[in-house]
Amino acid sequence: MSREQLVVQRARKSFQTGKTKPLEYRIHQLKNLLRFISERRGEIADAVKRDLGKSARGTELFETLGLEGEINLSMEKLAEWAAPRPVEKSLLTISDEVYVQPEPLGVVLIIGAWNYPWAVTLQPLVGAIAAGNAAVIKPSEVSSHSAKVMEELLPQYLDKDLYPVVTGGVSETQELLKQRFDHVFYTGSSTVGKLVMEAAARHLTPVTLELGGKSPCYIDKDCDIRIACRRITWGKFVNCGQTCIAPDFILCEASIQSQVIEEIKKCIKEFYTDNPETFEDYGRIINQRHFKRLMALMEGSTVAVGGNSDESQCYIAPTVLKDVTGESTVMREEIFGPLLPIITVSGVDEAIQFINEREKPLVIYIFSHDNKLIKRVIAETSSGALLANDCLVHFTVDALPFGGVGNSGMGCYHGQYSFDQLSHLRSCLIKQLKMEGVNSMRYPPHTAKKLGWARFFLLKRVNVCRLRRMALLATLAGLAAFAVQEPSYEFTDTTRCSFTLVCKIKHHHELLLGQMHKMQ
Known part of the structure; x- marks a missing residue:
């Protein structure tokens, strides 16, 4: 019997004791998770620094701060979320009890991603704990330092049987996917997402797939281009561009392309100085394999800003590419790095057409003062989310479901959506032996x-x-x-x-x- 099989069996046996049912137990585990983040802030920051070159403040801002908010919200709202939910009655049920009762699914597998190794691994765990499940946590082996810290330290705070951490590479993940789970939560690429879904289908296990894609960013020529470019520059080059919801490419009219390039160039200098390579808040590409992949994506495109690189340091400067077409190499796959192509279009009509001819993205960004134009893009396109006049920040709104559609994923989470996603919403009808x-x-x-x-x-x-x-x-x-x-x-x-x-x-x-x- 494999290690992975033993871990899953132990988690299921522990879940079947019913110890996760009481809300007090769930809150106790959530408090311990919060304490872990607080007490181990230094170890977490050091691991992320070694994995991605991210500063300690950057790690707190983009990794653990949101986790703390998610845990606090779950503890505050848990009694409300877990309570029976009355539904509308009809003439046939007017004298009956009719409600929806959330109940735990069982044992959940959480497969994390390397780009935000703490946020995208532990946020689903918050939902799993709140919903009363056991959870097997599989951090990405690519962010190896974070995975090691998670494996060594998390069991000191959470129930080791109910919330075990399993490390390893592809073979360990494949072995885990052979086991029967009650839900699989995966964050990563669409290619691997298909394999995860295929494995889960053998057990009829439901999945949440948080994937990515090429998220477009349309800039209306009549908007405040200076502010638009400032927000786009921030959203694109955070974490060295290794963000699933980063603007993947810009769509704008040819008449403003030069202005857009110039404004982004100014913002790069303001945010990261003249030499981002020596600036502590500009990170690194995760490894040399991804470095080489990104360098290959630039072939055939004209560099308008940046372009400098150092393979030994896995460093690629914030880079803007101009005069890109839909057939360019950089448009063949999700970039997931600090390369920002600009594609010129004749206007919003062509921009909408360009978006709709491709896979549904995780998010569409649009910058415009015209509310009618924004509403038109909402009405005539499809994506996991749409954000107007900013980047990334919809991820921080726990009242909004976060997730993709089509090739960018299925299912959603954050706040109550995490709780509901990892619960079975059980229909209950209690009638009387009368009438x-x-x-x-x-x-x-x-x-x-x-x-x-x-x-x-x-x-x-x-x-x-x-x-x-x-x-x-x-x-x-x-x-x-x-x-x-x-x-x-x-x-x-x-x-x-x-x-x-x-x-x-x-x-x-x-x-x-x-x-x-x-x-x-």
């Missing part, structure tokens, strides 16, 4: 009269809540009238109407029950 007359319409023999009643009950849309409110208000109005009127007890028009409504509801209810008894 059997109402059920006679479904029992044989199937007469025309019974069919007529069935049609009424099943197809007639009645707002039961409104009906109840009206009846309650009518009753209260009637009682109030009797309490405040003079001894003559004369009704006002309002009270008379309310009292009449109560009488009608009571009369129709009695008629209905009478008809039901006649059908028996």
Whole structure:
């Protein structure tokens, strides 16, 4: 029996004891995870520095700060999220209990990514813990230092049986995927995402795939180009461009291409100095394999800004490529690095067409003062998200679901979406062994009269809540009238109407029950 199989069996056995069911236990584990981030901030930052060349403040800003917020939100809202959720009633269920009860799925496999080795691995874990699951955590072997720290330190804070960390490469991941899980949460490339989904299908295991793609960025010629380029420069070159939601390429009219290049050039100097290679807040490419891949993507394109590199340091300067076409080498795959191609289009019509001719991206960015133009792009395109006049920041909004569509992924998470994604939303209907007359319409023999009643009950849309409110208000109005009127007890028009409504509801209810008894 393999190590991976033993780990999964141990997690399932521990889950089956029911220890994750109480909300107090889940909150205790979340508090421990929060304590881990706080107490091990130095080790986490050092690991990310060695993996990606990121500064300690950069690691806190883009890795652990969001995690802390996610954990705090989950602890604050857990009782609300886990509570039974009443649903709208119908005439058939007016006297029944009808609700949705979130329940844990079981054992979840979380396969993390290397570009943000803590944020994209532990954020799904927050949702898994909050939802009451066990979770096997598989950090990416590419960010090896972060994976090692996670393996060594996380078990000191979380239940080792319920939340084990499994390290290793492709073979270990493949062995994990042979096991039966109740959900698989994968963050990474579309190519590997297909393999994950194929493996999960053997056990009919549902998956969440957080993938990527070529996220376009359209700049309207009439917007504030200086501010637009400032925000695009930040969004593109954060983490050395190794961000799944980074603007992959720019679409703009030829008349503003030179201005866009000049403004981005100014911003690169402002953010990263004249020499980004020596600047602590500009990182490195994860390894030499990805370095070579990125250098090959530049072939055939004209460098407008940057282009400098050092293979020994896995360094590529912030780079802008101009006069790129849809057939250029750099447009064949997701860039995932500090290369920003500019493609000229005639206007928003051609931009929309260009976007729609390709796979659905994880996010579409648009910069414009024209709200109608923004709404048109929303209406005529499809993507995991759309963000107007900024980059990346939609990831920080826990009220928004984060996820892709089509080739950019399936499923979503963040905040309550993480909880719901990793829960089974169980339908619950509790009836009573009474009012059997109402059920006679479904029992044989199937007469025309019974069919007529069935049609009424099943197809007639009645707002039961409104009906109840009206009846309650009518009753209260009637009682109030009797309490405040003079001894003559004369009704006002309002009270008379309310009292009449109560009488009608009571009369129709009695008629209905009478008809039901006649059908028996």
